[in-house]
Structures are given as C-alpha cells and as structure tokens.
Amino acid sequence: xxxxxxxxxxxxxxxxxxxxxxxxxxxxxxxxxxxxxxxxxxxxxxxxxxxxxxxxxxxxxxxxxxxxxxxxxxxxxxxxxxxxxxxxxxxxxxxxxxxxxxxxxxxxxxxxxxxxxxxxxxxxxxxxxxxxxxxxxxxxxxxxxxxxxxxxxxxxxxxxxxxxxxxxxxxxxxxxxxxxxxxxxxxxxxxxxxxxxxxxxxxxxxxxxxxxxxxxxxxxxxxxxxxxxxxxxxxxxxxxxxxxxxxxxxxxxxxxxxxxxxxxxxxxxxxxxxxxxxxxxxxxxxxxxxxxxxxxxxxxxxxxxxxxxxxxx
Amino acid sequence: xxxxxxxxxxxxxxxxxxxxxxxxxxxxxxxxxxxxxxxxxxxxxxxxxxxxxxxxxxxxxxxxxxxxxxxxxxxxxxxxxxxxxxxxxxxxxxxxxxxxxxxxxxxxxxxxxxxxxxxxxxxxxxxxxxxxxxxxxxxxxxxxxxxxxxxxxxxxxxxxxxxxxxxxxxxxxxxxxxxxxxxxxxxxxxxxxxxxxxxxxxxxxxxxxxxxxxxxxxxxxxxxxxxxxxxxxxxxxxxxxxxxxxxxxxxxxxxxxxxxxxxxxxxxxxxxxxxxxxxxxxxxxxxxxxxxxxxxxxxxxxxxxxxxxxxxxxxxxxxxxxxxxxxxxxxxxxxxxxxxxxxxxxxxxxxxxxxxxxxxxxxxxxxxxxxxxxxxxxxxxxxxxxxxxxxxxxxxxxxxxxxxxxxxxxxxxxxxxxxxxxxxxxxxxxxxxxxxxxxxxxxxxxxxxxxxxxxxxxxxxxxxxxxxxxxxxxxxxxxxxxxxxxxxxxxxxxxxxxxxxxxxxxxxxxxxxxxxxxxxxxxxxxx
Numbered sequence: 020x021x022x023x024x025x026x027x028x029x030x031x032x033x034x035x036x037x038x039x040x041x042x043x044x045x046x047x048x049x050x051x052x053x054x055x056x057x058x059x060x061x062x063x064x065x066x067x068x069x070x071x072x073x074x075x076x077x078x079x080x081x082x083x084x085x086x087x088x089x090x091x092x093x094x095x096x097x098x099x100x101x102x103x104x105x106x107x108x109x110x111x112x113x114x115x116x117x118x119x120x121x122x123x124x125x126x127x128x129x130x131x132x133x134x135x136x137x138x139x140x141x142x143x144x145x146x147x148x149x150x151x152x153x154x155x156x157x158x159x160x161x162x163x164x165x166x167x168x169x170x171x172x173x174x175x176x177x178x179x180x181x182x183x184x185x186x187x188x189x190x191x192x193x194x195x196x197x198x199x200x201x202x203x204x205x206x207x208x209x210x211x212x213x214x215x216x217x218x219x220x221x222x223x224x225x226x227x228x229x230x231x232x233x234x235x236x237x238x239x240x241x242x243x244x245x246x247x248x249x250x251x252x253x254x255x256x257x258x259x260x261x262x263x264x265x266x267x268x269x270x271x272x273x274x275x276x277x278x279x280x281x282x283x284x285x286x287x288x289x290x291x292x293x294x295x296x297x298x299x300x301x302x303x304x305x306x307x308x309x310x311x312x313x314x315x316x317x318x319x320x321x322x323x324x325x326x327x328x329x330x331x332x
Numbered sequence: 333x334x335x336x337x338x339x340x341x342x343x344x345x346x347x348x349x350x351x352x353x354x355x356x357x358x359x360x361x362x363x364x365x366x367x368x369x370x371x372x373x374x375x376x377x378x379x380x381x382x383x384x385x386x387x388x389x390x391x392x393x394x395x396x397x398x399x400x401x402x403x404x405x406x407x408x409x410x411x412x413x414x415x416x417x418x419x420x421x422x423x424x425x426x427x428x429x430x431x432x433x434x435x436x437x438x439x440x441x442x443x444x445x446x447x448x449x450x451x452x453x454x455x456x457x458x459x460x461x462x463x464x465x466x467x468x469x470x471x472x473x474x475x476x477x478x479x480x481x482x483x484x485x486x487x488x489x490x491x492x493x494x495x496x497x498x499x500x501x502x503x504x505x506x507x508x509x510x511x512x513x514x515x516x517x518x519x520x521x522x523x524x525x526x527x528x529x530x531x532x533x534x535x536x537x538x539x540x541x542x543x544x545x546x547x548x549x550x551x552x553x554x555x556x557x558x559x560x561x562x563x564x565x566x567x568x569x570x571x572x573x574x575x576x577x578x579x580x581x582x583x584x585x586x587x588x589x590x591x592x593x594x595x596x597x598x599x600x601x602x603x604x605x606x607x608x609x610x611x612x613x614x615x616x617x618x619x620x621x622x623x624x625x626x627x628x629x630x631x632x633x634x635x636x637x638x639x640x641x642x643x644x645x646x647x648x649x650x651x652x653x654x655x656x657x658x659x660x661x662x663x664x665x666x667x668x669x670x671x672x673x674x675x676x677x678x679x680x681x682x683x684x685x686x687x688x689x690x691x692x693x694x695x696x697x698x699x700x701x702x703x704x705x706x707x708x709x710x711x712x713x714x715x716x717x718x719x720x721x722x723x724x725x726x727x728x729x730x731x732x733x734x735x736x737x738x739x740x741x742x743x744x745x746x747x748x749x750x751x752x753x754x755x756x757x758x759x760x761x762x763x764x765x766x767x768x769x770x771x772x773x774x775x776x777x778x779x780x781x782x783x784x785x786x787x788x789x790x791x792x793x794x795x796x797x798x799x800x801x802x803x804x805x806x807x808x809x810x811x812x813x814x815x816x817x818x819x820x821x822x823x824x825x826x827x828x829x830x831x832x833x834x835x836x837x838x839x840x841x842x843x844x845x846x847x848x849x850x851x852x853x854x855x856x857x858x859x
Contacts, residue, residue, distance in 0.1 A: 052755070055755055055762065056390060056758070057758070057772075057773070064465055064466065064467075064482065067463060101388050101534055102535060103555065112555070170588075174591065174595040175595050182595035184581060185558075187554065187557075271584070271585050273588070274556075274588055275556075276557035280556060284379075288755075
C-alpha cells in the first residue's frame with residue numbers, strides 16, 4: 020500500500036511537468052496579450068510593462084523563469100489583479116470552491132445513494148419510475164437554467180434567500196448554489212447506485228442473508244451498502260474534480276468568489292500567470308483526488324489489493 | 333471658501349468662479365427625518381477592479397471605487413460640474429500656461445498626515461515615470477515635459493510640477509489647456525501616500541495598508557465578492573458625507589446583477605442586460621436611468637489595405653446608406669441615439685459637427701451613395717465583398733447584421749461577419765493585416781473635444797493646443813473634426829448612453845455625461 024502510494028506520487032511528477040509545459044505554451048499561443056487594451060499605450064510604457072513581466076525575453080527564457088518560480092511554490096504576480104499574487108488569489112478562492120463543492124457532494128451522496136437504493140429495492144415499482152424520471156430530468160437540465168430559476172423562485176418570488184453574493188460565506192448565501200451544484204450529481208449518483216444495488220441484491224450472499232431471516236433494513240445497510248458504493252466511489256474522483264472546475268457557471272451566476280471564475284477571467288484577460296496557476300493547481304488536485312479514490316477503493320473492496328508491483332485492477 | 337491668490341508676477345485672472353456657489357453640502361438640504369436610519373449603500377460595480385492603486389489600474393470598476401477612496405485637486409458635483417477638491421482655489425496665468433493651486437490646510441490622509449503639494453509632485457512623477465508602467469501616463473500630457481519623461485528622454489524631476497509651499501502647487505503646461513481643471517477629476521491624477529507606496533510596493537492598495545485622502549476608507553476587500561468602504565472621519569468635508577458604509581460588488585453577469593437588484597440586494601445596478609431593457613421600461617421605469625454619455629460606437633475602416641485605402645468615395649457610400657434611426661429605434665431599442673459625427677453631443681465648449689446628409693431623405697442619401705459607389709468602381713458586375721469584424725457580443729452581432737443587410741439592399745454589397753474573442757479582436761485590429769471593417773468604441777476620459785483627438789487632423793490639433801482664446805480654440809477643434817468627417821475614416825453608428833438602475837430612494841444621484849457618481853453625494857432616504 021505504502022509502496023503503491025509512493026509509486027503513484029512519483030508517477031505524477033512527469034504528468035504535472037507536462038501540464039505546466041503545455042499550458043504555458045498554449046496560453047501564449049493565443050493571439051493578443053495581457054497589455055492589449057482598447058486604448059493604445061505609449062510604446063515605452065508597453066516596453067516597460069513587458070520587461071517587468073519578462074515578456075520581452077525569448078519564450079524559453081520566460082518558461083525558465085516561470086518554472087524556477089513554481090519550484091519555489093510561487094505562481095508569480097497576477098497580470099490583471101495587480102495588488103495580489105496568484106498564490107494569494109488561489110488561497111482566497113479555493114476554500115470557497117471547496118466548501119460549496121464538498122457540501123454539494125455530501126448532499127448528493129446522501130440523497131442520491133438513498134434514492135438509488137430504494138429505487139433498486141422496489142425495482143420497477145412506481146417509486147422506482149419516479150426516481151428514475153426525476154434523475155433523468157436532473158441530468159438533462161443544465162445548471163445555467165436551474166440557477167436563474169431557483170433565484171427567481173426563492174429570491175425574487177418568495178424573498179427567502181439572497182439572489183447572489185457570498186457575504187463572507189453566510190449560510191443563506193450558500194444554499195442555492197449548493198442545491199444547483201448538487202442536483203445533477205444526485206441524479207447521477209441515484210442512477211449509478213440503483214444499477215449497482217440491483218446487481219448486489221442478486222448476489223448469493225444476500226440471498227443467504229435473507230434465508231437467515233435477517234430484516235431487510237439490516238441487509239441493505241450492513242451487507243448491500245458497501246459493495247453498492249463501489250461504482251459510486253469510482254465516480255467520485257472525476258466528479259469532485261468536475262464539481263470544483265465545473266462550478267464556473269454557478270459561481271458566475273451567484274457571484275461566488277471561488278476559483279472557477281478565474282479559469283474564464285484569467286483566460287479572457289490573458290492573465291498568463293493566473294491561468295497557469297489555476298491550471299497547475301487543479302492538475303495537482305485532480306491527480307491527488309484520483310489517488311485518494313483508488314486508495315479508498317482498495318479499502319472498500321476486498322477483491323482489490325493495492326500492492327507495490329502486482330496490484331490487480 | 334474660494335479665494336483668489338495674488339501672485340507676484342503680472343496679471344492673474346480667475347476662472348471657474350461660477351463654482352463659488354456650488355461648493356459642498358449638497359446633502360445638507362435633506363433633513364434628518366427624511367434620511368433612513370441605515371446609511372449603507374450597495375452598489376453593483378461590473379467586474380473585479382484591477383487595482384485600487386489609481387496609477388496602476390484601468391477601467392470603470394477601478395475608478396468608481398477610487399473616486400471614493402481618494403480625492404484629486406478638483407472634484408465633481410452630482411451633476412458633473414467641477415468643484416474644488418483638495419485645492420480650495422486656483423489661479424491661471426493670462427497665457428493659460430501656469431496654474432497655481434492653493435491646497436486646503438484641513439485636507440488630511442486617512443492616517444492624519446496632511447495632504448501637501450509634495451504629495452501631488454510625488455504622485456504625478458510616479459504616474460509619468462515609465463518604470464511605473466501606468467496605463468494612464470498620458471493623461472497628464474498637457475503638463476510640461478510629460479512626453480519626454482515617458483519616452484525616457486528626461487528625468488521625472490523635469491516634470492512641470494513644483495511645490496511652492498506646503499500647500500501651494502505650481503503646474504506649468506506646455507500649451508494653454510482649457511480642459512486642464514476637468515482633467516484633474518480623472519482618477520489617475522489622484523495623489524497616493526508616498527510612505528505607504530514606498531513601504532508596501534504593489535501591496536499598498538490593500539486593506540490595512542491603503543491610506544487615502546477621500547471621503548471613505550477601505551475596510552474589507554474580499555476578491556470577487558465585495559469591497560467595503562467606511563466613512564473617513566478625517567476627510568475634510570466629512571460633515572457632508574451621509575453614508576456610513578458603501579459596498580461595491582463585482583458582478584460581471586448582467587442578468588445576475590438584475591436579479592440581485594430586483595431581490596433588493598443592490599441599490600444601484602451598474603450595467604443591464606440589453607435584452608431586458610424593454611421589460612425594464614415597463615416594469616422598473618422609475619429606477620431605470622438612461623442618459624447621454626460621452627462616447628461613440630462606430631465602425632472603422634482599415635485604411636492601409638484595399639479596398640478602403642485611397643477610396644474615400646467607397647467609404648462615404650457605405651456610411652451614407654446606413655439608416656441609423658431604424659437601427660437604434662426599431663432594432664436595438666436600448667435608448668442609443670443615431671450618430672452623424674465623431675465628437676458626441678454634450679461635450680463642453682463645443683458645437684456638434686454633423687454630416688449635412690443627416691437631414692436628407694433616405695432615398696436621396698441612397699441615390700447619392702449609389703453614384704459614389706459607381707465612381708469608386710463598384711456596381712452590379714463588379715460587386716463589393718467586405719468583412720466586418722467585431723468582438724463577440726449579441727449587441728455587436730445585431731448591429732453588424734443590420735448594417736450588412738442595409739448595404740446589401742442598397743448597394744448590393746456582400747458582407748461576411750466575423751466575431752472574435754476580445755483579445756484576438758484587439759490583436760487583429762492593431763495588426764491591420766486581416767481586418768477590413770471593424771467595430772470600435774471611443775469613450776472620453778474628460779469632458780472636452782480634445783478627448784476625441786485620436787483621429788483628428790494633427791496640425792489643427794497642435795494649433796488648437798496653443799490657442800488660449802477659448803472661442804478660437806473651439807473653431808480649430810471643430811474644423812479638425814470636420815476634416816476628419818469629410819475623409820470618412822470611420823462610420824459613426826450611435827452615441828453611447830449610460831444605463832443604470834437606481835432605487836428611487838437613493839438621494840443625491842444625478843445623471844451626468846461622464847457617468848461619475850461619487851458616493852459622498854449619495855444618501856438613502858427613508859422608504
């Protein structure tokens with residue numbers, strides 16, 4: 020297990036290097052630069068700005084500077100938000116994204132797994148059809164439709180919750196964004212856990228449990244839950260990554276100061292350092308999450324044992 | 333409060349004496365019963381400000397906040413008239429070249445330090461210093477030696493600014509510049525606190541470090557969430573400030589901003605979704621503020637490439653056949669007014685110069701345009717194909733489609749439309765290699781025709797810059813614009829309007845052509 024962990028960690032280094040390399044050159048390939056404005060700058064000022072950010076040097080030298088900074092854990096200053104460094108912006112934005120993302124995930128797991136299990140337990144019943152119809156709806160309605168709808172109903176219609184803003188993380192400001200993020204996840208998780216549960220319920224050991232006369236609730240929670248969760252867990256890794264990176268739209272609509280917005284704004288402003296910082300940070304995060312999910316998988320499923328060289332997948 | 337200062341040399345005359353009566357104290361007329369108990373204002377503010385350093389930022393969101401945090405020599409009334417700011421009075425030499433500003437002794441920085449003439453000398457040297465890399469270094473161009481300093485040919489100490497005494501500032505200009513006092517309301521001319529800048533560098537404009545001299549101080553800055561300003565008790569005119577706190581929210585999604593406004597979370601919405609304007613006219617008419625703004629929306633021609641290079645007749649024909657009334661009133665319906673000039677209406681000391689064919693019937697215009705089109709070498713057998721490039725936006729797309737259809741209908745021109753992402757668009761427009769016709773906008777930095785000098789006749793401009801007589805200067809500028817218009821380098825489409833939503837119980841808010849709204853004039857009425 021420990022060897023496996025370190026092998027994966029070592030394997031991540033070239034991946035991260037590639038992420039840095041590719042994104043560094045990609046963003047610079049895009050036409051236009053951070054100092055292209057509607058107004059024209061005096062050439063001397065343009066030259067000075069370029070020099071301040073090493074943009075006057077050949078691109079490989081720029082990469083050298085950037086890479087050396089990254090090794091020191093420094094993502095450099097933001098081109099656009101001049102009073103902040105990229106590291107500071109990430110440090111402010113990430114906890115917000117994380118809080119919203121994890122809350123949505125937790126909510127989705129609770130409701131999704133429960134709904135999926137019940138649907139499977141009552142397979143082909145009305146309840147099952149209802150859950151599946153709802154989840155299909157949840158998957159197909161995009162969040163840029165759900166979010167304004169929720170705002171119209173709860174903020175403008177009933178004046179129950181704020182229409183947007185973060186308000187230093189006040190509870191009432193988090194409710195609508197969390198629901199918006201959670202809805203499609205609930206749907207996915209319900210569908211995954213339903214089909215997984217149906218399979219599990221056909222296993223001989225479940226039949227054995229029934230024949231022993233154990234109550235259904237006990238069988239479901241004690242015997243069926245853990246194996247049912249396996250496919251859900253493997254979905255979690257990419258889902259969390261998608262949740263944090265994909266919350267861009269939700270952050271934009273609700274005006275949440277998360278990290279997702281920097282993806283778009285950084286790219287639009289050609290804020291090279293900010294885009295790079297966010298990409299590299301997410302790259303590391305996704306690699307870490309995948310590793311975590313794999314470890315969790317091994318712990319949940321006795322059929323899978325993660326060993327140094329000979330792990331079975 | 334406005335005393336002429338008797339200078340030792342020659343005759344001195346005073347301008348802007350009409351400001352005498354204006355002074356401060358707009359909010360004073362409101363009795364305390366009419367005011368709401370909670371004087372906290374919530375303003376939508378477009379996108380996240382680049383910086384709160386007035387010398388290192390660009391864009392409206394930054395300057396909106398800086399107007400509350402700092403104060404220049406001269407400030408503005410709610411309707412945009414000039415008011416004494418840190419300078420309680422100023423005098424101009426008869427040749428218009430030398431200004432002497434008398435600074436208020438009671439003006440203080442938010443840490444209690446007095447605001448002195450040296451602060452302005454330091455600040456203005458900082459902004460023109462090419463090492464600072466300020467986007468607005470050229471704002472101070474009327475001052476002696478600015479260009480040479482920006483180009484690195486002269487040291488910053490050569491700048492024509494000098495502290496005569498602690499509270500007396502002398503500014504020497506390179507030519508008489510009637511709009512110079514107006515220029516001093518621009519946020520890039522605000523002073524910065526030398527010690528903090530030297531101590532904290534780029535981080536001086538952050539909570540805890542920022543020392544300003546405006547009516548409010550920076551209390552919270554949650555990036556992408558909000559900026560909170562609190563009343564500055566040390567501000568010289570604090571007695572007339574009504575608001576205790578002002579929140580600025582960066583909301584770049586206009587639909588979201590409207591929802592937050594409707595939910596009562598914002599008192600002022602900075603920008604509106606254009607598609608909702610008809611709805612707003614019907615449902616929030618009292619809140620909707622659409623008013624003239626000093627800016628023009630136009631199409632530009634690439635003048636260094638065929639087919640528009642050396643082809644004035646073609647450029648004129650394409651401009652003449654656009655029915656701007658139909659475009660603005662029937663299609664856009666967002667309040668813009670049709671443009672037939674380069675300098676928009678409402679510019680101070682200026683008479684609007686419009687194409688004479690504005691008054692013609694559309695039919696007559698089309699006939700004339702057809703003739704020009706033919707003379708330019710185009711017609712049924714030799715049709716013209718052009719490209720319009722614009723940065724991606726529903727509104728720009730609409731305008732381009734309408735213009736293209738008008739060209740097709742009247743002159744049989746085939747138009748290809750290209751939308752490009754903003755920075756790509758800017759890069760292409762600058763390179764002038766692929767661009768033929770491009771969408772553009774020009775917004776004045778200060779209320780004077782000179783702010784539209786970009787495309788105007790350079791010799792006449794230079795002449796006007798040396799002209800101390802306001803009437804002669806005006807004539808020269810108008811002549812320069814007429815030459816520009818007759819050459820048809822651009823197609824004026826419409827004049828911009830500023831568009832906001834303001835709660836009816838926000839007092840002290842007046843529409844003005846610069847669209848500057850200082851929080852210090854605003855207050856919340858009981859509602």
